[in-house]
Amino acid sequence: MIVLKNKTMHHSLLVMLILAGVSLANPSYAEQLKVCYDQWAPMTIFPSEQSAERGVIIDMLDEIYTSQGYELKYYEVPLARGLDMVADGVCDMLPEYIVSESAENDFVYASEKTFAYTTAFVIRKDDPWRYSGIESLEGKLVATGPGWDYSAASPDYQTYIDDPKNAGQVEVIAGYDDVVERIFQMISDKRIDLYADNELVLQHALNRTNLHDTLRIVRPGLDKKLVEIPIFSKKIPTTKRQELIRIWDEGRLSMTGEKEKRLLQKYQVTFAQ
Structure with a gap:
């Protein structure tokens, strides 16, 4: 009886250890x-x-x-x-x-x-424009997204975006997951003139939209990284x-x-x- 009891206890302990091991290995x-x-x-x-x-x-x-x-x-x-x-x-x-x-x-x-991130702008390929401060935005239709904040890279640029008197020159493009690519298409269609962002985002969007023939990425970008x-x-x-x-x-x-x-x-x- 003692031998049988010890075997039973050993079996129970072994099962518990196996279950514990499975629990630890299970991602859940x-x-x-x-x-x-x-x-x-x-x-x-x-x-x-x-x-x-x-x-x-x-x-x-x-x-x-x-x-x-x-x-x-x-x-x-x-x-x-x-x-x-x-x-x-x-x-x-x-x-x-x-x-x-x-x-x-x-x-x-x-x-x-x-x-x-270093920032840059995307513009139409035939546009000679370059960013040289806020005054260079005059006459240009600028794209951004809802609530997007550029102040860490350029407080002046963010002030320009937020200023109600510039509302006619700033186009806010809303959406769930394809805003940047839609902005690229709008620039290509001459509905918007320019857009600033992280240079890697601009590279990726240009590759995705395959608009290399009509758009280009230009520097300098905004003041700071x-x-x-x-x-x-x-x-x-x-x-x-x-x-x-x-x-x-x-x-x-x-x-x-x-x-x-x-x-x-x-x-x-x-x-x-």
Whole structure:
């Protein structure tokens, strides 16, 4: 009887250990990171029936956090909604946002940026225009999106966009996931004259729209580089938030050089030399 009891106990213990191992290996038991992000291809992309790609930054984010045992859950939303969802704690973080003092009321920034982007303009190929300050925008119809903020790259440009007296010269293009590509088509159709953005976004949109014969990317762009940094919700307990930020900071530093270049090449973009 004693031998039988020991065998039974051994069998039960073995089953428990196997089940525990399965639980640890099963991704459904991994800690979840809820990520809100907007469409800003090729940095962040909404997947579609044609492609499951999510963009340079999401690939980077996925590699960093899954290596630490996290399961990522994505919410593809417009930027304004994503910011509200992070502020409300529905999402834990948003992977790229401009540096803004007002944003620090609702979010906590990581220490390491995603990238510092050089900006440029897209115009029609036969247009000799170049940006030389706000005065050079006179007579031009400028495109932007709802709530888009250029102040980190040029406070003067943002002031121009926001000034009610310039409303007739600023076209705000709204939409869910293809705003930049629609702006390119509108410039090609002579409905808009110019548009400023991160140079990688402009490269990607030009490749996607195949408008190389009618459009071109020109420099100089806006005054400063556009620094984007992940933001984390203040609704997350402090210790957990600090750990999430630590993982990002260390992970991003480890992805400089060849790893970073590999991700950019995947989406056929590169920083201008």
